[in-house]
Structure formats: C-alpha cells, structure tokens
Amino acid sequence: MLNLPHRIRRLEPQSYLVREGDRPERCAVLLSGYAFRHKLTGQGARQILAINIPGDAVDFQNMLLEESDHNVQMLSRGHVAEIPRDAIEDLVFANAQIGRAVLITALVESAVFREWTVNIGRRDSRSRISHLLCEFAYRLAAQKLVTDGTYELPMTQEQLADATGLTPVHVNRVLKGLQREGLIERDRRIVRFSDWSKIRDVADFNPRYLHTHEPSIAFA
Amino acid sequence: MLNLPHRIRRLEPQSYLVREGDRPERCAVLLSGYAFRHKLTGQGARQILAINIPGDAVDFQNMLLEESDHNVQMLSRGHVAEIPRDAIEDLVFANAQIGRAVLITALVESAVFREWTVNIGRRDSRSRISHLLCEFAYRLAAQKLVTDGTYELPMTQEQLADATGLTPVHVNRVLKGLQREGLIERDRRIVRFSDWSKIRDVADFNPRYLHTHEPSIAFA
DNA sequence: CGTACGTTTGATCTTTCTCAATAATGGTGG
DNA sequence: CCACCATTATTGAGAAAGATCAAACGTACG
Numbered sequence: 001m002l003n004l005p006h007r008i009r010r011l012e013p014q015s016y017l018v019r020e021g022d023r024p025e026r027c028a029v030l031l032s033g034y035a036f037r038h039k040l041t042g043q044g045a046r047q048i049l050a051i052n053i054p055g056d057a058v059d060f061q062n063m064l065l066e067e068s069d070h071n072v073q074m075l076s077r078g079h080v081a082e083i084p085r086d087a088i089e090d091l092v093f094a095n096a097q098i099g100r101a102v103l104i105t106a107l108v109e110s111a112v113f114r115e116w117t118v119n120i121g122r123r124d125s126r127s128r129i130s131h132l133l134c135e136f137a138y139r140l141a142a143q144k145l146v147t148d149g150t151y152e153l154p155m156t157q158e159q160l161a162d163a164t165g166l167t168p169v170h171v172n173r174v175l176k177g178l179q180r181e182g183l184i185e186r187d188r189r190i191v192r193f194s195d196w197s198k199i200r201d202v203a204d205f206n207p208r209y210l211h212t213h214e215p216s217i218a219f220a
Numbered sequence: 221m222l223n224l225p226h227r228i229r230r231l232e233p234q235s236y237l238v239r240e241g242d243r244p245e246r247c248a249v250l251l252s253g254y255a256f257r258h259k260l261t262g263q264g265a266r267q268i269l270a271i272n273i274p275g276d277a278v279d280f281q282n283m284l285l286e287e288s289d290h291n292v293q294m295l296s297r298g299h300v301a302e303i304p305r306d307a308i309e310d311l312v313f314a315n316a317q318i319g320r321a322v323l324i325t326a327l328v329e330s331a332v333f334r335e336w337t338v339n340i341g342r343r344d345s346r347s348r349i350s351h352l353l354c355e356f357a358y359r360l361a362a363q364k365l366v367t368d369g370t371y372e373l374p375m376t377q378e379q380l381a382d383a384t385g386l387t388p389v390h391v392n393r394v395l396k397g398l399q400r401e402g403l404i405e406r407d408r409r410i411v412r413f414s415d416w417s418k419i420r421d422v423a424d425f426n427p428r429y430l431h432t433h434e435p436s437i438a439f440a
Numbered sequence: 441c442g443t444a445c446g447t448t449t450g451a452t453c454t455t456t457c458t459c460a461a462t463a464a465t466g467g468t469g470g
Numbered sequence: 471c472c473a474c475c476a477t478t479a480t481t482g483a484g485a486a487a488g489a490t491c492a493a494a495c496g497t498a499c500g
Contacts, residue, residue, distance in 0.1 A: 165341030
C-alpha cells in the first residue's frame, strides 16, 4: 500500500486525523505512535471507541462514506503516511487481493467495536478495565511491541475512563485494586501482567474476536 | 443480489442464523421479520449488538472471516434468502460497483456499532432507551415500515435491556416514565412518538451515523 | 522552580441493580 | 370458546456499584 503516492507527516499528541462531519479525502496509515477514535454526546461527554496502534490504517472506516461520523485523534506523538482517497479507492477496486485485505481489515475492526459494546454493556468495572488491558497487550504483542510481558499504555486515566464508560476516579480505584491483588504492576504508563492467565480470567478475555491467525506467543 | 442462486427459508422466532464459532458458509438477506446480533459473556450475560430489519444482509460481517465472533438470531418469525458464500464473494470481487456497495453497507453497520457504544457508555438510561427507539423508528421509516408515526418494536423488555446494558426491571421503569411524561405512547409492542422533536432531544439522537442520503420523511 | 496536568484519596450521593411478589398477556389443547 | 400454562410486564423495598464533589499530592516540562 505504501507504493501508492503518500506523504509522511509527524503529528503531536491530541492532533486530529479526522473530524466528525469532515468529508474524508485521505487515509492515514499509522507508522508510529497511537491514535484513538471517539465521539462526543450532545452533553459533551466523550466516548472513546477504539485505540489504533502502529500499522493500523486509520480511515478505512470513513473513507467510502460522504462524511465522517466520529473523530480520530493522536494519543501520542507519531508519524502517519497519508494516502489520497482516490488512490486507495482505485487500488481497492482494481485488485481483488487488496480489496479483500481492506474489507477484512474493516470487518475485524468492526468485530472489535462489537466486543467493546459487550465490555461496556455487560462487564463490571474490574473486568472491563482488565479486558481493555488484555486486548491492548494482545494486539501490541502481535506487532512485537511487548517485551518481558511489559508494555506501554499511553493513556491517561481520564482516557481510560472514556474508553470504558467509567469516571476517572473510579478507574483509579480499580487500577489500584488490580495492583493490590497482584494482577498487574504499574509504573507510570508502563503495565506488566504478573500472571497472564489470571488477568485473562478476570477480564473474561477471549481473543477470538481479534481474528488473528496465530496466537501471539507472549499470551498463548 | 437476488439474481444469485439462493434458497428461501422461513424461520421461527429465536432460531439461529449464525452461531459464534461457526465458519460462515452463506449470507442471509432478511426478506421479512427482524433479527438481532448478540454475544454472551463468560458469566452468561447477553449483550445485543444490533437489530436487523427487512432488507439487511445479515452476514457481510462474518462472511470473509474464518469464524463468526457473535450470534445472529431471529427476533420474530420471518423469511430469509440464503446465498452461498462463494457466490457472493465471486460477485463482490468481480464487480466493483457491487463490491463498493457491500463495503459501504458493512461500514455503515460499523458506524451503528460505534453509536451503540456511545449510547451504552455515555448516556443515562432515559436517553439510552430513547435513542434506541429513535434509531429503530428512523431506520424503519427509511424502509417505509412506519405509518402514522407508529411502528412495531418486536422486542421484549428483557431484549431491550440486553440491547442497552440495563436490567429488564429498569427498562420497564424508564418506559413507564417516558410514557408518563407524554414522550411516547405504547400498546403492547406498538410504539408511537407524541412529538418527534422532543424524543429526539431526550435521546440526543443525531442520524448522521446512519449515513442515509435523504432524511426519512416521517422524522425530518 | 513554578505551573499545568494527572493521580490519589475520602466522604457522600444517585442511579441502577437485586430480590421478590403480583398481574397481565398470549398461545395451546381440550 | 375456555381453562391453563408459560412468558412477559409491573411494582415495591432494599442494596450496591459507580458517580460526584472536593481536596491534596506528584511529576513533567517550560
């Protein structure tokens, strides 16, 4: 895909890749750094919908539609390659191999949205936060971004709250609880699982929805 | 799409169209009746993820993946046309027009998943239930299934609860409340909005995420 | 080295859940 | 058509998870 014409851009934390209401004109591929999708309610509450990690194509979701229905913002500093909408569209519809790959990517992200709905709708705060930590670990591991069972979670507790439908205060209490129970270790934004099978059980985490072919080695 | 080889089936309420873990072998198009997607947690709680109405193709979401990550079940009696996976795949990748249409359909459903996450994560029970009622009305209206501002919502209060992340008891209290406030009228499963603009405001409902080109006449 | 942002903690309040009982409804077989 | 049964809806009382409010504490960076 990076054989297409593209432009590399360096982005600061909080900068917008997509704004709700925009007409999508390009698709960014995250080369480094993290991004997040979110939406605001009429009352100004924010719901974070997904976290994107390096390697993710950030705007298949909006690309073929007339206007974007949510925002995408950088979580950390990073780089993206921006490819014009037309170039991607031509490629996707000209080449069945690539078309299939793009469609599958979009469907897998859709599966992740569904799992988040389950997480927020039907798990208590402890499972809910653990689930987010597990998903993130698992996806990072697939990109070889986990070392010694340790990874960086570049989110503030307020962002974690907006991703899980909780308040920052409650997120803090739950994280401390998980720590007290010996399920996780934390230092700033660094997270380490003491025992993968325990946290996985607390989280009710089943990676089927990620549709990864081979289980990542770190978390079998 | 119905020019492809297909088989019409009549389905009873509660019958499964897709089970989590299945390898998708066909794609069903709903001709009549309603269906719903759902997932169960390890503790047996159910989260309903989406409602499908006549005209929806029920399994673009799983079709290209190795195994289904959620269940699809009939809500009411109805008919589906089942098209073999291979036939659809060939068509989608051979014909760019159709490929584009299928991709857009999948992306719009994805947008609906996102809005449900916002609804469950960041709206209180009153807005949340109202939002579901508004979305349903709006989508039905687009299919000309609303008459005199009245439509059938073929869901039990338990199903409404599983769709909104609430309990059936609370759903009941909220519905009664909306009724007492004069926002909705109900008779069995029939719902009528006394004043569309009022319920829309309570629901914080903005149809942008449905990506319908023309607003449905009933609810402009 | 101060200032803004993020984290932590305590006290209190509210929404929603849980448990339990009763009432209404719809479908079925006789 | 009617009586019966299972499912669904409704209501009340009490409990609990998580929210809110408020303050203090850390820490990173300019």
